[in-house]
Amino acid sequence: MNANELETSEALSKSERRRARILQILMSGATSQIRDLAEALGVSLMTVHRDLAELEKEGLVRRLRGAVSAEKSLLFESSYNYRGRKQVEEKRRLARAAVSKLQPGNAIVCDDSTTTYHICDFIEEMTPLTVITNAVPILDRLRTMPDIDLIAAGGRYHAGYNGYFGAICERAIRSFHVDVAILSTTTIQGLSLFTPDETVVRAKQAMMEIARRKILLADATKFRFTALNYVAEITDFDLVLLTGDVPPANLEMLRKAGVTFELV
Incomplete structure (x- = not known):
């Protein structure tokens, strides 16, 4: 340069x-x-x-x-287009790592995050799969992909998040049981996950409830901001995939808490 x-x-x-x-x-x-x-x-x-x-x-x-x-x-945090252009390579690394943890035949649930969206780039490597999601971009991307049994968790459409939310969506999610939930988060403060919108909180929590294993995807920027609404503890996840320059103090906190994490 x-x-x-x-x-x-x-x-x-x-x-x-x-x-x-x-x-x-x-x-x-x-x-x-x-x-x-x-x-x-x-x-x-x-x-x-x-x-x-x-x-x-x-x-x-x-x-x-x-x-x-x-x-x-x-x-x-609620503009999908704005978020989608940030940390793209980091998000792709996280998504590739998440897909590598799946097995053909798995049923998975994915949230509306722009990080999780990038599993679409690699998911053909693990088909056949059943994919449940409330995220319109994932639904659009996977609807013509062979060997994907795609299930939309419908509800009230939210333009800012480009996904479906609300009571109907949450009931739909809770009607399933899946092998893996793949989620991201707005921010990580200490050992807790937060997001600005309680509507998003409820959808994420429903996804966590129905999954046998839970994987969290987070780049280093997630440790820099705050948000209002509590989602879950990072210890609730079976695996945390991280990328970027995560502050050493945060990594040490995760180790002390017994969190299973990988830097990708």
């Missing part, structure tokens, strides 16, 4: 981090003055307006008369 490419790469990294920080600030649902955002970030108004323009194109924020708010249905 030459000097110009390096400079461009670093600039992109800074802008991405800045936009993630803007979304964090707005996740409370409060409206913020754009001038206040510029001051909090230590950048110019012009820079903030550029960042907001990009986020607005993604449908994540809305600007009005010098103020900005997050679109409540498309917050940082």
